[in-house]
Amino acid sequence: MPSWPRNQWYVAAYSSEVSEGLLARTICGEPLVLYRTQDGEAVALADRCVHRRYPLSESHLKDDQIICGYHGFTYDRTGACVAAPGQKRIPRAARVPSFTVHEQDSFVWVWIGDQDRADTTQIPRAPWLASPDYTVVRGMEPLKARYSLLVDNLMDLSHETYLHGGYIGTPEVAETPITTEVDEEANVVYVSRHMDDAECPPFYAKSTGIEGRISRWQDVEYHPPCLYLLHSRIAPVGSVPPDEGPDKDAFHVEVVYAITPSTEHETYDFWMVARDFALDDADVTEFLATNNHTVVMQDVVALDLLETVVEGEKDNYQELSINIDTGGLAARRILKKLTDASEEVTA
Amino acid sequence: MSTPVRADLPPPNRMLGGRSVYRVVWQLHTDVLVGYCWCGTPHESVDPIELWDWLLAHPDTHSGTETDPAETTEEP
Numbered sequence: 029m030p031s032w033p034r035n036q037w038y039v040a041a042y043s044s045e046v047s048e049g050l051l052a053r054t055i056c057g058e059p060l061v062l063y064r065t066q067d068g069e070a071v072a073l074a075d076r077c078v079h080r081r082y083p084l085s086e087s088h089l090k091d092d093q094i095i096c097g098y099h100g101f102t103y104d105r106t107g108a109c110v111a112a113p114g115q116k117r118i119p120r121a122a123r124v125p126s127f128t129v130h131e132q133d134s135f136v137w138v139w140i141g142d143q144d145r146a147d148t149t150q151i152p153r154a155p156w157l158a159s160p161d162y163t164v165v166r167g168m169e170p171l172k173a174r175y176s177l178l179v180d181n182l183m184d185l186s187h188e189t190y191l192h193g194g195y196i197g198t199p200e201v202a203e204t205p206i207t208t209e210v211d212e213e214a215n216v217v218y219v220s221r222h223m224d225d226a227e228c229p230p231f232y233a234k235s236t237g238i239e240g241r242i243s244r245w246q247d248v249e250y251h252p253p254c255l256y257l258l259h260s261r262i263a264p265v266g267s268v269p270p271d272e273g274p275d276k277d278a279f280h281v282e283v284v285y286a287i288t289p290s291t292e293h294e295t296y297d298f299w300m301v302a303r304d305f306a307l308d309d310a311d312v313t314e315f316l317a318t319n320n321h322t323v324v325m326q327d328v329v330a331l332d333l334l335e336t337v338v339e340g341e342k343d344n345y346q347e348l349s350i351n352i353d354t355g356g357l358a359a360r361r362i363l364k365k366l367t368d369a370s371e372e373v374t375a
Numbered sequence: 376m377s378t379p380v381r382a383d384l385p386p387p388n389r390m391l392g393g394r395s396v397y398r399v400v401w402q403l404h405t406d407v408l409v410g411y412c413w414c415g416t417p418h419e420s421v422d423p424i425e426l427w428d429w430l431l432a433h434p435d436t437h438s439g440t441e442t443d444p445a446e447t448t449e450e451p
Contacts, residue, residue: 208399209391351406
């Protein structure tokens with residue numbers, strides 16, 4: 029049984045990555061080849077020729093069809109084989125699985141599970157990523173670590189103080205109590221940490237120009253399994269949003285992660301930072317891109333190390349959980365619930 | 376629970392709007408977590424695992440005649 033829920037939507041790529049050519053991604057243990065047709069449709073097929081398993085991603089794309097780079101089996105966008113070398117008759121079994129994809133909010137979402145259950149209305153939203161009111165920097169880092177380690181990492185931001193000190197971490201992050209909510213029907217976890225009088229970390233001081241101490245709110249909204257939103261509000265101390273109308277005194281940063289399991293020990297870590305200020309300031313864009321990449325790489329190093337520790341540990345190793353883990357524990361439980369439900373459907 | 380909780384500072388009041396929302400507030404200046412079942416019943420604990428176990432088991436104790444949780448006010 030896989031450690032992830034199969035019957036869920038996952039981000040396979042940024043839309044911008046699926047352009048000319050063939051893109052290989054293994055999503056939830058399924059090797060996929062992604063491409064875009066001439067009429068703009070994104071396609072995801074199994075990345076194995078039905079003949080001798082050659083990766084279609086290492087093949088040739090011509091007229092919206094993939095021609096296998098080994099023996100020339102040719103597949104259309106639905107995965108049906110339309111030509112086989114020397115054959116007049118195409119064997120009926122000559123078809124590679126095709127997976128439902130949906131493009132939204134600058135992502136290519138894919139449904140790996142039972143294809144008749146794919147419902148695009150269930151895809152969680154991150155509208156900032158494709159909004160003219162925000163400027164976005166983004167990247168993707170492959171982790172050599174299981175996806176649950178990235179979920180743990182992101183659900184408990186107190187680690188910012190220690191792992192990301194000097195970038196986004198300040199003492200107040202680890203010292204401020206959190207409020208956690210779980211919507212049991214919608215399967216959403218919300219973790220809120222509101223710091224009223226906090227040191228301004230360099231990440232925000234240099235990008236916003238705020239000098240001195242700040243009101244810093246972190247509101248995490250996790251839609252298991254894949255989409256993680258961190259609504260970050262930075263404002264002068266004492267500023268609170270008005271009951272109505274725009275929150276003009278504050279800077280808003282929407283930090284988004286897509287957490288996509290690749291294999292049981294590898295994960296795609298898609299990261300984005302969207303801001304509603306200094307939209308055209310190239311220096312701010314460059315600063316946030318560089319700094320957030322540094323922060324993400326600090327996590328990558330830590331999580332890759334943690335994976336080796338977890339793989340090598342004895343069965344039934346007992347962790348210790350404390351108050352900061354309240355949201356992370358809730359996320360783990362919902363992931364288990366979704367995973368169990370997916371297996372029941374498939375069985 | 377005897378004393379009112381003053382943990383939300385500034386108050387992140389209800390953040391999620393669903394019917395079945397569990398809430399856990401870390402009581403300020405203490406190590407105490409206060410959990411609320413979506414029916415409004417609170418429970419204190421210093422162990423988040425014990426607290427989640429309690430919260431998730433609590434709906435089993437609900438009777439069929441209780442107040443609609445949307446009308447319950449458990450804000451401190």
